[in-house]
Amino acid sequence: MKTHPNLVVSGLVTLALVSAGCAVWPGYRQPSIGAPPAFKEPPPVNLEEAAAAGWKQSQPGDAYAKGRWWELYNDPALNALEEQVNVSNQNVLQAEALYRQTRAAVRVARSPLFPSVTTAPAITASGGATANGNDATNTPGNASVTGSRSGASRSTSFALPSSVSWEPDLWGSVRRGVTASVATAESLAAKVGNARLLFQAELAQNYFGLHGLDGEMELLARTEASYQEYLTLTQNRFSGGIASDLDVAQAEAQLYAIQAQLMDLGVQRAAFEHAIAILIGKAPAQLSIPPATLTVAPPPVPLGVPSELLERRPDIAAAERQVAAANEQIGIAMAAFYPNLTLTGNAGLASSSLARWLTWPSRIWSVGPQLAATLFDAGRRRGVVAEQRAAYDATVAAYRQTVLTAMQQVEDNLAALRILSAEAEIVQRTVQSASRALAISSAQYRAGTASYLTVITSQATLLTAEVTAVTLLTRRLSASVLLIEALGGGWDASQFPTDQHAIASQP
Numbered sequence: 001m002k003t004h005p006n007l008v009v010s011g012l013v014t015l016a017l018v019s020a021g022c023a024v025w026p027g028y029r030q031p032s033i034g035a036p037p038a039f040k041e042p043p044p045v046n047l048e049e050a051a052a053a054g055w056k057q058s059q060p061g062d063a064y065a066k067g068r069w070w071e072l073y074n075d076p077a078l079n080a081l082e083e084q085v086n087v088s089n090q091n092v093l094q095a096e097a098l099y100r101q102t103r104a105a106v107r108v109a110r111s112p113l114f115p116s117v118t119t120a121p122a123i124t125a126s127g128g129a130t131a132n133g134n135d136a137t138n139t140p141g142n143a144s145v146t147g148s149r150s151g152a153s154r155s156t157s158f159a160l161p162s163s164v165s166w167e168p169d170l171w172g173s174v175r176r177g178v179t180a181s182v183a184t185a186e187s188l189a190a191k192v193g194n195a196r197l198l199f200q201a202e203l204a205q206n207y208f209g210l211h212g213l214d215g216e217m218e219l220l221a222r223t224e225a226s227y228q229e230y231l232t233l234t235q236n237r238f239s240g241g242i243a244s245d246l247d248v249a250q251a252e253a254q255l256y257a258i259q260a261q262l263m264d265l266g267v268q269r270a271a272f273e274h275a276i277a278i279l280i281g282k283a284p285a286q287l288s289i290p291p292a293t294l295t296v297a298p299p300p301v302p303l304g305v306p307s308e309l310l311e312r313r314p315d316i317a318a319a320e321r322q323v324a325a326a327n328e329q330i331g332i333a334m335a336a337f338y339p340n341l342t343l344t345g346n347a348g349l350a351s352s353s354l355a356r357w358l359t360w361p362s363r364i365w366s367v368g369p370q371l372a373a374t375l376f377d378a379g380r381r382r383g384v385v386a387e388q389r390a391a392y393d394a395t396v397a398a399y400r401q402t403v404l405t406a407m408q409q410v411e412d413n414l415a416a417l418r419i420l421s422a423e424a425e426i427v428q429r430t431v432q433s434a435s436r437a438l439a440i441s442s443a444q445y446r447a448g449t450a451s452y453l454t455v456i457t458s459q460a461t462l463l464t465a466e467v468t469a470v471t472l473l474t475r476r477l478s479a480s481v482l483l484i485e486a487l488g489g490g491w492d493a494s495q496f497p498t499d500q501h502a503i504a505s506q507p
Contacts, residue, residue: 028179028327030320031396033403035307041414067490070204072299073477077289078207081280085200088281095195099188102181109181112174115166119348120159127154158357161348161364168343173335180328186496187321193491194314201485203279205478208294210272212474213265215293219466220262227255227459234452247452254456258463294473298417298480304487309406312488316406317496319399326392333385339373409486416479424472431469434462 070082085092169175231251237243277287310316344367351362374381438458444450484490 028324031323031399033310033400035310035403035407037305037307039303039306039407039414040411041418069484069490070200072301072484073204074296074299077292078204081203081207081276082200084280085203086196089196089199089279090281091199092192092195095188095192099185099192102185102188106178106181106185109174109177112167113169113178115164115343117162117164119162121161122157122159124157124159125155156352157350158352158354159348159350160357161346161350164345166343168341170341171335171338173332176328176331176335180325180332183321183325183328187318187325189496190314190318190321190491193495194318197314197485197489197491199279200489201481203276204481206272206275206279207289208474208477208481210269210276210289211292211294212470212477213269213272214291215470215473216467217262217265217269217291218293219463219470220258220265223459223463224255224258224262227251227258230455230459231255233446242448243452250452250456254459294470294477297473298476301480301483301487306407306410309403309410309488311493312491313402313406313486314488314491316399316402317491317493319395319402321496323392323395323399326388326395329388330385330392333381333388336374336381336384339371342370342372344368344370406486410483413479413483413486417476417483420472420476420479424469424476427465427469427472430465431462434458434465438462 068082070078231248231254234243234247234251238245238248273287273289274284276289277284280287304312310320345365346367347363347365349358349362350364351357351359356362438455438461441450441454441458445452445455
């Protein structure tokens with residue numbers, strides 16, 4: 001019994017559609033991490049200590065959970081600067097452009113799921129010398145017809161072909177490629193969030209560092225005025241024969257040293273201001289931040305539990321999506337061991353006469369399937385599979401390392417907040433004691449019962465304690481920013497784009 005070619009084609013198409021659900025590699029499972037049930041750093045016992053150390057249980061309504069974590073500091077100037085990071089920071093804009101690129105790559109990876117249709121209309125004329133003057137016949141459907149006159153030949157063809165080609169996704173390699181592209185796009189989306197978080201946190205640290213220097217400069221300015229008064233006092237006592245020139249020289253040296261320190265802080269402040277300008281996408285000449293001192297302790301930070309880091313850290317989410325993409329690459333590599341079926345068809349109109357070009361008798365067509373398989377490749381496919389397995393293992397290790405690093409960063413900054421809070425209390429006591437010592441030594445010096453060296457020592461002790469207090473407040477605010485960054489800054493996995501959004505057309 002003779003089998004009609006159309007039945008063969010129909011059978012192959014049916015086989016392709018039935019086999020389209022086949023997969024040669026299991027689906028993706030997120031690697032286990034084994035996050036501990038709680039952080040090593042325990043929360044303080046009572047609420048007052050918790051607030052002082054920067055602790056707070058995470059609540060659904062927190063501003064932190066909405067991603068605008070900088071609003072916890074209640075600083076309008078900081079809020080205004082942070083908002084500009086999202087729209088003007090060039091590194092964030094670069095990350096967003098890379099994300100749009102991966103979205104376009106999803107559409108490219110998805111296109112082989114559908115047939116491709118091409119056409120190439122053509123009109124061709126050619127001629128040449130012939131040995132006789134016979135005219136060729138003109139037959140419908142023939143794309144090349146020749147005619148000759150006076151020993152010359154000439155041919156003209158009119159063609160309007162179209163071609164359809166489709167390779168059914170028998171073993172799921174195309175679908176896995178789409179899944180891998182979507183996972184890559186999601187990874188880049190998380191990296192956009194991570195870039196925002198990094199530069200927002202860097203801006204906040206620079207902001208607090210700048211105003212911490214403002215506090216030091218204000219302190220040194222007050223100290224300079226005090227030292228100037230002591231220098232005047234010592235000069236008057238020297239003029240009256242009560243003090244020696246050594247006391248005057250020591251008072252002058254103290255004053256000049258403070259003035260030099262005050263000027264040096266201006267260099268550091270300018271550097272912070274310039275860095276903030278770059279973070280908001282401006283030239284340094286376009287930004288001036290007025291001086292202000294830090295007076296408020298770090299606000300309570302919503303903490304949560306360690307397992308939430310897997311959902312709220314954008315870098316962890318990005319690493320996990322890279323693992324998912326690497327898993328799909330293994331399936332794509334294994335699909336190369338199986339044959340590929342390609343269905344092609346051609347149809348169109350062809351004639352040697354323009355008048356009969358677009359008529360039914362000028363039709364042409366062809367159709368046929370092709371089954372292709374690699375019989376020998378000297379171990380290339382096995383090598384590719386081994387390569388993709390190793391790449392997958394590397395992404396899993398990188399994912400787990402990212403989680404461990406996140407845990408370390410949280411613990412580091414929790415410990416820093418706790419220890420610096422306790423240290424700040426001791427330094428504050430030091431400031432009070434040093435102030436009392438300076439008052440006593442000054443009174444004794446005025447009464448002539450103590451040397452000026454005692455006053456200088458008391459002044460140096462007080463200044464050191466006051467500078468330490470200002471520096472500790474800056475460090476505590478910086479640690480709270482780093483803790484928020486380590487906890488994800490309010491980012492969460494719900495910000496991943498959906499598959500439909502990843503495939504959607506670009507504007």
